[in-house]
Amino acid sequence: MPAASSSRTSKRQKRAVSSDIEEDGPSQAPQREEQEDVEMDEDEQPRRSQKSAKKGKKRATQQDSDAEEPEEPEEDIPIPELGDQPLDKDQAGKLRGMSSDWAMLRDKVHLPGYNFIREVASSVAEFTEGEKGEKALTQIDTLMRELLDTEYELTAHEKSLDGIYQKLVRDEKIEGVTDAYERGVQEQLEAYKQKTARQKYAKSDHYHKFKQAIYEVQHPDVAMPPLTDLIGREDGDDSDDDDDLQIGGVTQDYKCPLTLTILVDPLTSRVCGHSYSAEAIKEYLGNSRTRSKECPATGCKKQISLPLLEPNRELARRAKEAARRERARDEDSGDEEVIE
The missing domain is CATH 3.30.40 (Herpes Virus-1)
Known part of the structure; x- marks a missing residue:
C-alpha cells in the first residue's frame, strides 16, 4: 500500500509540472523576461541584457562621434577657400600659386606624351613605306594635334588665373571670382577654337620637333622647310604675318664641332x-x-x-x-x- 501511494503522488507531481510548462509556454515567456528586466537591479540583470546595453552605449557613442566628424576636415584642407567673396591684393599670392599648379600639371602630363609620339612617328617613317606608312603618319599627326589641343585647355585655366592676378596686382577688386574665372577659361577656349591649324601649331616647338623627326628620316641631310609649308592653308591665314610663323629651314646636326663625328654622351x-x-x-x-x-x-x-x-x-x-x-x-x- 505505501508503495502505491507514493506512485500516485509522483504521477500527480509530473502532471502538475507539465501543466505549469504548458501555462508558461512560449507566448508568455517574453512577458516574464520583460518583467524580470524591470524588477531586477542593474547588477542582477542577465548577461544578454548587459551586452545589449553595452552595444547600445557603443552605438550611441559612435553616432555622436560621427555627427562631429564633418567639422574637422575644414582645418586640414590646404586649398585656398576663395569662394565668391570680393578679392583684393592680399589674395594675389594664392592665385599665383594655383596658376603655377596648372602649369606643373600641364608639363607633367604632356611632356612624356610628346616624346613618345615623336619616337613612334620616327619609327613609322623609317620602317613603314608606301600608302600604309603615309596613312599611319596621318593618324599619328592627328593624335599629336589633339594632345596639343588638350594642353591648351590646361593653359586656358592658367591664363584665366593670371588675368585675375594681374587685376589684383593693380589694386582692382574682383567681384564674383568664380564667374570671372570660368568666364576667362571659356574666352580662352573660344578664341583658340577660332584659330586655323597654322595659327595653332606652326609656332609650337613640340610640333616642330615632331615634324623634324619625321622629315629627317624621309629626307636625310636636307633642311626641313618652315612649318607653314607643311600645314595646309585655310581661310583666315591670308592675314598672317609669315615672318612671324617661320619655324624650320634648318638641318639637324648630330655631329660634334670638335670631333666632326656623331655626338656621344x-x-x-x-x-x-x-x-x-x-x-x-x-x-x-x-x-x-x-x-x-x-x-x-x-x-x-x-x-x-x-x-x-x-x-x-x-x-x-x-x-x-x-x-x-x-x-x-x-x-x-x-x-x-x-x-x-
Missing part, C-alpha cells in the same frame, strides 16, 4: 645651345671648372665653361638613331654597288 651649353661630345669638350676645356673658352662651334663667339654644360639625354637618343640610320644607308649603298 652630348653636353649642351646653356649659353649658346651648342652641343658637344662629353669627352671631347672636357678635353678642350681642361679639368678646371673656372676656365672658360670660346665655343668651338663655327661662328659662335660665346664663352663656355664646364659648369655651363649639362647632359642632353634627348639629343643623345636622337644622335644614336641618326648614327644607326647612317650605317643603314651606308650598307644599302654598298649592296647596290655590289649588285651593279
Whole structure:
C-alpha cells in the first residue's frame, strides 16, 4: 500500500509540472523576461541584457562621434577657400600659386606624351613605306594635334588665373571670382577654337620637333622647310604675318664641332645651345671648372665653361638613331654597288 501511494503522488507531481510548462509556454515567456528586466537591479540583470546595453552605449557613442566628424576636415584642407567673396591684393599670392599648379600639371602630363609620339612617328617613317606608312603618319599627326589641343585647355585655366592676378596686382577688386574665372577659361577656349591649324601649331616647338623627326628620316641631310609649308592653308591665314610663323629651314646636326663625328654622351651649353661630345669638350676645356673658352662651334663667339654644360639625354637618343640610320644607308649603298 505505501508503495502505491507514493506512485500516485509522483504521477500527480509530473502532471502538475507539465501543466505549469504548458501555462508558461512560449507566448508568455517574453512577458516574464520583460518583467524580470524591470524588477531586477542593474547588477542582477542577465548577461544578454548587459551586452545589449553595452552595444547600445557603443552605438550611441559612435553616432555622436560621427555627427562631429564633418567639422574637422575644414582645418586640414590646404586649398585656398576663395569662394565668391570680393578679392583684393592680399589674395594675389594664392592665385599665383594655383596658376603655377596648372602649369606643373600641364608639363607633367604632356611632356612624356610628346616624346613618345615623336619616337613612334620616327619609327613609322623609317620602317613603314608606301600608302600604309603615309596613312599611319596621318593618324599619328592627328593624335599629336589633339594632345596639343588638350594642353591648351590646361593653359586656358592658367591664363584665366593670371588675368585675375594681374587685376589684383593693380589694386582692382574682383567681384564674383568664380564667374570671372570660368568666364576667362571659356574666352580662352573660344578664341583658340577660332584659330586655323597654322595659327595653332606652326609656332609650337613640340610640333616642330615632331615634324623634324619625321622629315629627317624621309629626307636625310636636307633642311626641313618652315612649318607653314607643311600645314595646309585655310581661310583666315591670308592675314598672317609669315615672318612671324617661320619655324624650320634648318638641318639637324648630330655631329660634334670638335670631333666632326656623331655626338656621344652630348653636353649642351646653356649659353649658346651648342652641343658637344662629353669627352671631347672636357678635353678642350681642361679639368678646371673656372676656365672658360670660346665655343668651338663655327661662328659662335660665346664663352663656355664646364659648369655651363649639362647632359642632353634627348639629343643623345636622337644622335644614336641618326648614327644607326647612317650605317643603314651606308650598307644599302654598298649592296647596290655590289649588285651593279
